[in-house]
Amino acid sequence: MDLLVVGGGPAGLATALHAARAGLEATVWEQRASTIDKACGEGLMPGVVAGLTALGVHPPGYDLRGIRYVAGAHRADADFRAGPGRGVRRTVLHAALREAVLAAGVRVEQRAVRRVEQDEDGVVVDGTRARHLVAADGLHSPIRRALGLHRPRRAHRRHGLRRHYVLTPWSDHVEVHWARDAEAYVTPVSDDLVGVAVLTADRRPYDDHLAAFLELQERLAGAGTATPARGAGPLRQDASARTAGRVLLVGDAAGYVDALTGEGIALALAQASAAVRAVINGDLAAYEREWRRLTRRYRWLTHALLGATRVPPLRAALVPAAQRLPWLFSATVDVLARPPGT
Numbered sequence: 161m162d163l164l165v166v167g168g169g170p171a172g173l174a175t176a177l178h179a180a181r182a183g184l185e186a187t188v189w190e191q192r193a194s195t196i197d198k199a200c201g202e203g204l205m206p207g208v209v210a211g212l213t214a215l216g217v218h219p220p221g222y223d224l225r226g227i228r229y230v231a232g233a234h235r236a237d238a239d240f241r242a243g244p245g246r247g248v249r250r251t252v253l254h255a256a257l258r259e260a261v262l263a264a265g266v267r268v269e270q271r272a273v274r275r276v277e278q279d280e281d282g283v284v285v286d287g288t289r290a291r292h293l294v295a296a297d298g299l300h301s302p303i304r305r306a307l308g309l310h311r312p313r314r315a316h317r318r319h320g321l322r323r324h325y326v327l328t329p330w331s332d333h334v335e336v337h338w339a340r341d342a343e344a345y346v347t348p349v350s351d352d353l354v355g356v357a358v359l360t361a362d363r364r365p366y367d368d369h370l371a372a373f374l375e376l377q378e379r380l381a382g383a384g385t386a387t388p389a390r391g392a393g394p395l396r397q398d399a400s401a402r403t404a405g406r407v408l409l410v411g412d413a414a415g416y417v418d419a420l421t422g423e424g425i426a427l428a429l430a431q432a433s434a435a436v437r438a439v440i441n442g443d444l445a446a447y448e449r450e451w452r453r454l455t456r457r458y459r460w461l462t463h464a465l466l467g468a469t470r471v472p473p474l475r476a477a478l479v480p481a482a483q484r485l486p487w488l489f490s491a492t493v494d495v496l497a498r499p500p501g502t
Contacts, residue, residue: 161185163439164283164290166273166303169196171411171428172296173257177215178436180264187290188261191272195251195258199322199392201345201357201422202250203334206242207499211429212256219256221248222348227493228333229479230375236482237333238493245497247334247349249324253425273297276306278405292439293407296432299397301413309409311398316466319393320419321366322357324386329354330379334422338479339372340472343420346376353386359419365389395419402451403444408435414451417462420469421496430454430500454500461496 163179165172168190179186190196203224204212212219224247226239261268276293277284283293295303304310329348337344342360349355356376358369366389370377399415402408409415411428431451438447469475482489 161187161288161290163187163292163294163436164189164285164288165294165296166285167296167298167411167413168192168258168268169198169296169298169411170253170257170425171413171432172294173254173261174215174429174432175294175296175410175435176261176266177257177264178433179439180261180266182436182440184436184439186266188266188268189271189273189285190268191270193270195254197390198250199320199357199390200250200424201322201334201347201419202247202349202355203345203347203422204246204248204253205422205426205497206240206245207497207502208426208429209244209246211426211499215260217256217260219246219248219253221246221252222329222350223332224334224348225332226334228331228335229338229482229489230335231338231476231479234479234483236479236486236489238486238490240497241494242497245334247347247355249349249353249355252349273303276303276407278407283406291406294410294435295407295413296410297413299392299395299412299416301409303407304399304409304413307404307407309399309401309404311400313394313396313398316361316396316470317394318359318361318396318418319363319391320357320359320395321369321389321391322355323366323389324349324353324355325380325383326352326386327354327380327383328352337373337376338475340475342369342372344370344373344376345422356380359395402448406444408438408444408447410435417459418466420465421458421462423458423496423500426500427455427458457495458500
């Protein structure tokens with residue numbers, strides 16, 4: 161086997177799909193059955209839609225025209241310049257990627273990983289040998305920890321919570337509602353379903369956080385809930401390196417700052433392609449360099465926004481500033497809408 165991918169989420173499936181298209185023999189191991197849900201914003205930027213299309217993956221969803229920031233009476237809109245994005249349920253995205261992977265002839269097995277060993281010729285995972293291993297096993301990657309690549313962090317631990325409401329979308333924008341201690345991301349994912357994700361460092365129940373968003377509460381009043389509140393975090397995860405021997409970390413397993421800028425899937429797709437190129441070229445060091453290039457914009461912008469929004473006066477001024485300087489807000493959204501590294 162050329163490539164064993166551990167982790168059957170979008171990052172792992174995209175890696176396997178790129179591998180199959182490059183002529184590599186690849187297998188995916190995922191310990192969970194069927195489709196995998198996750199607490200995420202579910203808004204795909206135009207660059208992600210284009211990347212999925214290039215892979216032959218077309219998940220149904222709800223067309224998104226842009227991003228809207230909301231804080232009390234203040235609001236700022238920025239439309240995507242490169243065409244629409246798409247709101248897509250995480251389970252729908254996962255099912256579409258899995259279908260494409262199976263159609264490409266990749267085996268997907270329900271298996272957990274217990275032991276990883278390496279030698280100069282390859283990697284042995286629970287007795288199965290492969291030339292290379294891609295660890296796409298998520299935010300709290302056990303393989304990252306087992307390889308000694310995990311860097312613990314305790315400061316500024318943010319978490320995400322998400323619930324879906326049975327409701328006709330009132331906007332074709334992703335709305336980001338700002339409160340003192342949290343942001344709420346409202347994403348239409350179908351004609352009758354809206355996802356609302358909350359990001360915060362304050363550990364409280366979902367409904368307690370929602371109480372801080374009065375306009376949003378009014379919008380959701382009377383709507384039925386389609387899913388329970390699902391959580392994820394701490395979001396900030398650091399790795400000392402993206403490779404160890406013949407193992408490559410891809411997606412959230414490779415390190416994650418925050419969901420504030422909504423680039424998670426875009427980064428996963430870009431890293432999947434870069435990892436496969438590094439394997440084909442026999443130059444895993446190139447993947448570390450490419451990972452840094454692909455994630456530079458995300459890391460810098462997300463760190464800057466997080467730092468600014470931890471200061472209450474700056475946080476309160478963010479949406480009014482976007483409203484007063486629409487050209488700057490539009491330019492920022494345009495940058496985020498592009499594929500990583502462009």
